[in-house]
Amino acid sequence: MELFDTAGAGKGAKAVPLAERMRPKALDEFVGQQHLLGPGKFLRGMVGAGELRSLILWGPPGSGKTTLAEILASSGGARCVRFSAVTSGVKDLKKIVEEAERLHRLGKRTVLFVDEIHHFNKAQQDNFLPHVERGTLILIGATTENPSFEVISPLLSRAQVLVLQPLSPADIGTIVDRALSDRQNGLGEFGLEIADDARAFLIDQSQGDARIALNALETAAALLKKEKGARRIDLPRIQEALQKKALLYDKAGEEHYNVISAFIKSMRGSDPDAAVYWLMRMLEAGEDPLFIARRMIILAAEDIGNADPQALQVAVAAKDAFHFVGLPEGRIPLAQAATYLASAPKSNASYKAMLAAANDVEDKGTLPVPLHLRNAPTPLMEKLGYGKDYRYAHDFPDHVVGQEHLPDALRGKKYYSPTDSGYEKTIKDRLAGWEERKRGKKS
Numbered sequence: 259m260e261l262f263d264t265a266g267a268g269k270g271a272k273a274v275p276l277a278e279r280m281r282p283k284a285l286d287e288f289v290g291q292q293h294l295l296g297p298g299k300f301l302r303g304m305v306g307a308g309e310l311r312s313l314i315l316w317g318p319p320g321s322g323k324t325t326l327a328e329i330l331a332s333s334g335g336a337r338c339v340r341f342s343a344v345t346s347g348v349k350d351l352k353k354i355v356e357e358a359e360r361l362h363r364l365g366k367r368t369v370l371f372v373d374e375i376h377h378f379n380k381a382q383q384d385n386f387l388p389h390v391e392r393g394t395l396i397l398i399g400a401t402t403e404n405p406s407f408e409v410i411s412p413l414l415s416r417a418q419v420l421v422l423q424p425l426s427p428a429d430i431g432t433i434v435d436r437a438l439s440d441r442q443n444g445l446g447e448f449g450l451e452i453a454d455d456a457r458a459f460l461i462d463q464s465q466g467d468a469r470i471a472l473n474a475l476e477t478a479a480a481l482l483k484k485e486k487g488a489r490r491i492d493l494p495r496i497q498e499a500l501q502k503k504a505l506l507y508d509k510a511g512e513e514h515y516n517v518i519s520a521f522i523k524s525m526r527g528s529d530p531d532a533a534v535y536w537l538m539r540m541l542e543a544g545e546d547p548l549f550i551a552r553r554m555i556i557l558a559a560e561d562i563g564n565a566d567p568q569a570l571q572v573a574v575a576a577k578d579a580f581h582f583v584g585l586p587e588g589r590i591p592l593a594q595a596a597t598y599l600a601s602a603p604k605s606n607a608s609y610k611a612m613l614a615a616a617n618d619v620e621d622k623g624t625l626p627v628p629l630h631l632r633n634a635p636t637p638l639m640e641k642l643g644y645g646k647d648y649r650y651a652h653d654f655p656d657h658v659v660g661q662e663h664l665p666d667a668l669r670g671k672k673y674y675s676p677t678d679s680g681y682e683k684t685i686k687d688r689l690a691g692w693e694e695r696k697r698g699k700k701s
Contacts, residue, residue, distance in 0.1 A: 277472040279443040280436065281325050288329065289436075289468075290429040291322060291422055300420070301326070310334040310367060312390055312397040314375070314405050314414070317422025320467030323400035324373060326422075330398065331369040337361060338369040351385055358394050368395055375399035376408035383410045390416055424466025431461050433468050437475055445479050452491040460496050474499040514545075521596075522553060526561045530600035537596045541589055551577035554595055565605035565680035572598050603680025611674035618668060625665035660696035 282288045285295060285305055294301045304311070310330065315323040331338035339354055358368035370386070372378070389395040390413070397417060401408060405419055425433070434457060437444040452460075452475075464471035477499035478491045517539055524532035540550055551573070558573040576595035580588035634644035649659045662669055676686035 275473065276437060276444065276476040277469045280433070280440065280472060282329065283332075285329055285333070288322065288325065289432050290425045291326075293423070294420055300418075301330070305330065305333045308334055310336055310369065310396050312417040313399070314409060314417045314419045315398065315400045315422060316405050316419060317400075317402070318424050318466060319402055320464075320469040320471075321422040321424055322468070323422060324371070327369070327371045327398045327400060331371070334367065334369075336367040336369045336396065338371055341370055341372045348385060355389050355394060358389070362394060370395045370397050372397065372399045374401060376401045376403040376405075380410055383413055387412050387416075425468055426466070427461045430464050430466065430468060430471050431457065434460060434471055434475060437472055445475070448479065448483075448489075450479055450482065450489055450491060452496075453493060456491055456493040456496040459493055460500070463500050470500075517543075518550075518553060521550070522557055525554070525557055525596060525600040526604065528600055528604065530597040533596045533600040534593055537593060538589075541592070547580050547585070547588060547592060548577065550592060551580060551595075554592075554599055558599055560609045561604055561606055562599060562602045563605045563608040563682070564685055565603040565677065565682040567681060569599055569602045603682070605677045605679045605682045607674060607676055607682065614673045618671070622667060625667050628662065628665060630661070631663065656695075658692050658695055 285302065288295060291301075293299060296302065313330075315326060317323055328338060337358075341351065341354070354368070354370065358370075361368055370389075372386070375383070386395070386397055387410075390397045397413070399405075399409065399413075399417070405414060434452070438446065438450055438452065440446045456478075460471055460474060464474070474496060475491075478495045481495050481498060482488050482491055517536055521533060521536035521540065524536055537550065541547065555570065555573040555577065558569040562569040572595050576591040579591035583591070629643045630646055630648045632639070632644040634640040639645075649661045651657045651659045653659075664671055676682045676689065678686065
C-alpha cells in the first residue's frame, strides 16, 4: 500500500486531520532538525544528490520521522510503501519484494518505510535483512526507542542511524502559525487568530511534538465554531482542547531510565526541589511507586550511608508506608523521603569500603581465618591453636582491644575511611580515638 495514499490536499480533503494535511511535501517546507537538514548537513546533501540509503530515524513523537521518510523517498524518485507491525506479515512482505524486484529491473527503487520498527521482534526484523543486503529494498525505519536496544545488529550495521530532536518552541510556533494562515490545507479560510497567552501555553504543553500542537489547535478551532462570529482562540479553549498534558515517559523505554537517573542524581546532588519534581514526573506518568522506593533505599545506603544512618530508616519507612496507604496518599511519604534524602549529608565511604573489600576477595581468594578468631568446639581444634590468644573485647576498657581481625595477607588494610560529613565525622573521630588507644597499648 502506498504511503499516505489517503492524505489529499485542498478542501476536499478537510476530513483528514489537520496534522496530516499540514505534512510538508518538500524539505523547504520542513520545520526543525537543522542539524540534519541545514545547509551542508547530511540529509540536505543526500537529497540534493538524489541519493537514497537505508536509515533508522530515532526521535520522539511528533518530531517529523514519518514526514522525512516520505520526502526522502519522493526526492529520490522512489516508490514508498509502509510496513506495519500490526497489519503486515511475511506474506505482505513477499508481495512488496516481488513488486520491488520488478521495479528494480526497470530502474526504479523502492523504499520500505517501517514505522515504530521497535515493535517488530528479532525474527520479523530478520525478514528485512536479505532484501536490504541485495538492494531490493531501501529500509527507512522510524522509532521512538533507542535502536541500540530495539533493532537487530545486522540491520543497524547496514543502516545509518539519525537522531531527531524534539522540536523547539520556535519550531512549534512556526507550525502553529502556518496552520492558522494556510488556506488550502490549514485553518486559514476561517480567519482565526490565537491569543498570545494561548499560543504560549499550546507551545509549552506540546513538549516539542507537532502532532499534539496541531491536534489541540484543530480541537480548539472546532470548539470556537460553536460560538457564532467568534474568531479568537483564547487560553481557556486551548486548555479545554489539551485537557491534560501527556507526559513523555515510557516505563519500558529509554525515557524511563533517563528520568530515574535524573531523580537519583538530584538526591545525590542535594537538590530536594529537583528530586520532588522528578518523583512527580514518574508518579504522574504511572511509574511503579515501589520501584521508586527501592531506588531510594539503595541511594540511602550508597550515597548517604553513615553520614546520616537514619536516612536508610526513612527510605524503608516510606516503602512500608506506601504499602500501607496506597495511592494517591502514598505519594506523600515518598515525597517526604525524597526531600529528606536530598537534604541529608552525603557519604559513599561505606559503599567504597564494600567495593574495595569485594575487590580483595576476588583478587586474593579465600584467605584463611586467623587462628585466634576461630572457635574451638573440639579438643583437637583447641590443640591446633584455634581460638588461642583471642581477646574478648568486653574485658577491655571501652570495649576496645588491640587485635588483628583481618587475614594475615591483609594485615593493617583500611577499607572504610569515614568523611567529615554529618554523623560520619563522629564515627571518624571515634575510630581515630580507638586507633590512638591501640597504638598506646602496643607501645
